[in-house]
Amino acid sequence: MTAVTDCLDCPLRCRPLFVPMTGDELQFQRQFKRGETLVPAGGDILVQGQPSASLYTVLSGLAVRSVTLESGQRQVISFVFPGDLVGLQSGIMGEARHTVTAVTDTVLCTFPRNGVWDLFRSHPPRAYDLTWIAAVEEHFLGETVATLGQRDATQRIAWALVRIWRRLVALGMEDGGTVPFPFRQHDLxxxxxxxxxxxxxxxxxxxxxxxxxxxxxxLEMLDHPGLSRLALMDMEKEDVRPIL
Structure with a gap:
C-alpha cells in the first residue's frame, strides 16, 4: 500500500459533484480518518451478518452492494462509486445487513465506527452530512423499487446505464467518450x-x-438524450453531495 492520502490532497473533494469542505471540516476530517485499506477485485469490503470496526469512504474503485436471500439467491441493491460511504449500517446496527464486494481494486478511507457518536456530539455539520448521505441512499433505493415495479426490462437497463454513466462522468472518469464499466451482465x-x-x-x-x-x-454513451428518454428520465445533472 502506498502512502496514505492526506485529506488536503484528496482527488475527490474538489470535484463539482461534492460539496466543498470548510477549513474546520477538513481539519476534523484529517483527525477522524484512521488510514486506508486496499481491497483487491473480487474481495469483500463488508460481509452480510458480520460486524465491522470501521466506516469507509471509497477513494478509488468500484463495487456492488448485495443481499443474499435464504434461498441463496443474490440481489444487487446498488452500485458503489468513488465518494460513496460504506458501512454505516454496521456502524449503527452492529452488523452489516448486506455484502459489499469490490469489482475493481478498491482503495478505502477508513474511519472508526465508535467515532460516529463523537461526530454527532462534537461536529454537527459533519453529522448532518452523514444524515444527508443516508437520506440520499434511501431515496435511491426508493427509485430502484419504482424502476423494478414500473419500468419494463428495456427501460430498466437503460435507467441503470444512464445512472452509471452520469455518476462516472460527474466523477471525472470519462475518457474519449467512454467510462469504466467493469460490472458483469450478471451484476446488472x-x-x-x-x-x-x-x-x-x-x-x-x-x-x-x-x-x-x-x-x-x-461503457460508451452513443445517444445520451435518446437513452434517457427510453429510461423515462429527465436530463438532470447529478445532485451535489457531501463527502465524508
Whole structure:
C-alpha cells in the first residue's frame, strides 16, 4: 500500500459533484480518518451478518452492494462509486445487513465506527452530512423499487446505464467518450430482476439502435438524450453531495 492520502490532497473533494469542505471540516476530517485499506477485485469490503470496526469512504474503485436471500439467491441493491460511504449500517446496527464486494481494486478511507457518536456530539455539520448521505441512499433505493415495479426490462437497463454513466462522468472518469464499466451482465441482471440472457439481448438491441455500447470493460454513451428518454428520465445533472 502506498502512502496514505492526506485529506488536503484528496482527488475527490474538489470535484463539482461534492460539496466543498470548510477549513474546520477538513481539519476534523484529517483527525477522524484512521488510514486506508486496499481491497483487491473480487474481495469483500463488508460481509452480510458480520460486524465491522470501521466506516469507509471509497477513494478509488468500484463495487456492488448485495443481499443474499435464504434461498441463496443474490440481489444487487446498488452500485458503489468513488465518494460513496460504506458501512454505516454496521456502524449503527452492529452488523452489516448486506455484502459489499469490490469489482475493481478498491482503495478505502477508513474511519472508526465508535467515532460516529463523537461526530454527532462534537461536529454537527459533519453529522448532518452523514444524515444527508443516508437520506440520499434511501431515496435511491426508493427509485430502484419504482424502476423494478414500473419500468419494463428495456427501460430498466437503460435507467441503470444512464445512472452509471452520469455518476462516472460527474466523477471525472470519462475518457474519449467512454467510462469504466467493469460490472458483469450478471451484476446488472441481479440488480434489475432480469435473467442474464434477457439482459444480454437488451444490451445488444440498445447497441443496434445506436444508443449505447459496452465493450472492453468500457461503457460508451452513443445517444445520451435518446437513452434517457427510453429510461423515462429527465436530463438532470447529478445532485451535489457531501463527502465524508
Amino acid at each position: 441482471s441481479d440488480a434489475l430482476g432480469l435473467s442474464v440472457v434477457h439482459t444480454s439481448r437488451v444490451i445488444v438491441a440498445l447497441r443496434a439502435e445506436g444508443l449505447v455500447r459496452i465493450a472492453g470493460r468500457r
